[in-house]
Amino acid sequence: MWNRxxxxxxxxxxxxxxxxxxxxxxxxxxxxxxxxxxxxxxLDVENSRIAWMDQDRTPASRELLAAFQGSRRFEVVAAPxxxxxxxxxLDSSKVQAVIRVLPGFARDLERSRGASVQxxxxxxxxxxxxLISSYASQVIASYSGRxxxxxxxxxxxxxxASAAVNTRLPAITAxxxxxxxxxxxxxxxxxxxxxxxILMMVTLMLTALAIVxxxxxxxxxxxxxxPIRPIELMIGKLAPFALVGIVDLVLVTTAALxxxxxxxxxxxxxxxxxxxxxxxxxxxSGLFLSTISQTQQQAMxxxxxxxxxxxxLSGFTFPIRNMPVAVQYLTYLNPLRYFMEIVRGIFLxxxxxxxxxxxxxxxxxxxVSVLGLSAARFxxxxx
Numbered sequence: 001m002w003n004r005x006x007x008x009x010x011x012x013x014x015x016x017x018x019x020x021x022x023x024x025x026x027x028x029x030x031x032x033x034x035x036x037x038x039x040x041x042x043l044d045v046e047n048s049r050i051a052w053m054d055q056d057r058t059p060a061s062r063e064l065l066a067a068f069q070g071s072r073r074f075e076v077v078a079a080p081x082x083x084x085x086x087x088x089x090l091d092s093s094k095v096q097a098v099i100r101v102l103p104g105f106a107r108d109l110e111r112s113r114g115a116s117v118q119x120x121x122x123x124x125x126x127x128x129x130x131l132i133s134s135y136a137s138q139v140i141a142s143y144s145g146r147x148x149x150x151x152x153x154x155x156x157x158x159x160x161a162s163a164a165v166n167t168r169l170p171a172i173t174a175x176x177x178x179x180x181x182x183x184x185x186x187x188x189x190x191x192x193x194x195x196x197x198i199l200m201m202v203t204l205m206l207t208a209l210a211i212v213x214x215x216x217x218x219x220x221x222x223x224x225x226x227p228i229r230p231i232e233l234m235i236g237k238l239a240p241f242a243l244v245g246i247v248d249l250v251l252v253t254t255a256a257l258x259x260x261x262x263x264x265x266x267x268x269x270x271x272x273x274x275x276x277x278x279x280x281x282x283x284x285s286g287l288f289l290s291t292i293s294q295t296q297q298q299a300m301x302x303x304x305x306x307x308x309x310x311x312x313l314s315g316f317t318f319p320i321r322n323m324p325v326a327v328q329y330l331t332y333l334n335p336l337r338y339f340m341e342i343v344r345g346i347f348l349x350x351x352x353x354x355x356x357x358x359x360x361x362x363x364x365x366x367x368v369s370v371l372g373l374s375a376a377r378f379x380x381x382x383x
């Protein structure tokens with residue numbers, strides 16, 4: 001039995017590596033997708049172009065301008081004087097936001113009235129607009145805190161020591177510490193998720209195409225008249241692409257660590273073990289697609305219609321908690337969701353089995369169910 005399986009595996013590897021196009025398909029798409037998501041897909045907002053409209057023209061407003069210029073997140077590129085100029089800058093996308101200091105800014109600060117600063121943001125890209133508004137508010141809040149502290153010190157110095165002690169108010173200071181991704185780099189969030197999508201696409205599509213190709217060439221009938229049993233044929237067909245999936249996993253993980261400096265805080269053995277559980281689902285899905293497809297074009301289209309909804313509902317780009325409630329329940333039927341949580345947890349948080357065991361159990365259930373049902377259907381088609 002094992003000799004026959006070994007020969008089938010050898011035949012599949014030789015056939016896959018013999019074709020130059022197949023060799024490119026095995027290893028180039030994972031690297032290309034990694035480079036695209038690593039370099040091009042970036043939600044970080046740095047060096048945002050802003051315009052500065054100062055209608056107060058006081059030392060206080062110039063100090064606030066210096067605070068924005070000193071921030072690494074903003075670049076002041078224009079100084080409009082009128083409303084029409086502001087509208088033109090936003091319409092032409094020359095700036096992403098306009099900071100307008102209203103008249104009486106310094107006077108209101110001195111009188112502790114609560115001075116106002118208007119932030120006009122281009123909302124075409126809602127994510128970018130939200131981040132720019134948040135960063136600008138942080139700069140203004142930091143400046144406001146410094147001014148309040150200076151005013152408080154002045155008041156304390158103007159009173160005698162006993163009065164100062166009696167009038168001092170308790171202060172509450174909030175200090176924020178970002179865990180797991182201190183620099184808030186979106187690359188650290190997206191790149192580990194690429195591993196999930198690559199393993200699914202490569203193994204599912206290659207498995208479906210390899211079996212359907214046997215049907216198109218007429219060699220499936222030749223295999224059926226040999227002493228090879230269906231279970232041996234199935235194992236011999238799936239094992240090479242499982243090996244390809246592991247190689248792609250190592251390749252993409254290495255590139256993520258070396259090229260993009262994505263932190264890896266967890267266990268490599270745990271990542272490999274969870275990947276094997278995940279491969280059972282992807283290989284089983286490819287085996288199922290091969291039983292319902294008659295041509296390679298049908299197999300490719302079927303794999304596309306399978307992977308796209310799974311990709312969109314995996315939480316790779318869009319948080320699941322932001323989806324409608326009915327769609328959130330639907331994501332529990334998506335194995336990509338569980339492996340996505342596992343990969344990001346291992347990479348960024350260093351979580352172990354004690355935390356990831358629910359996701360691992362879900363992957364095991366999906367893998368055994370999908371692979372078992374697909375194998376039964378494949379066996380029936382061969383009979």
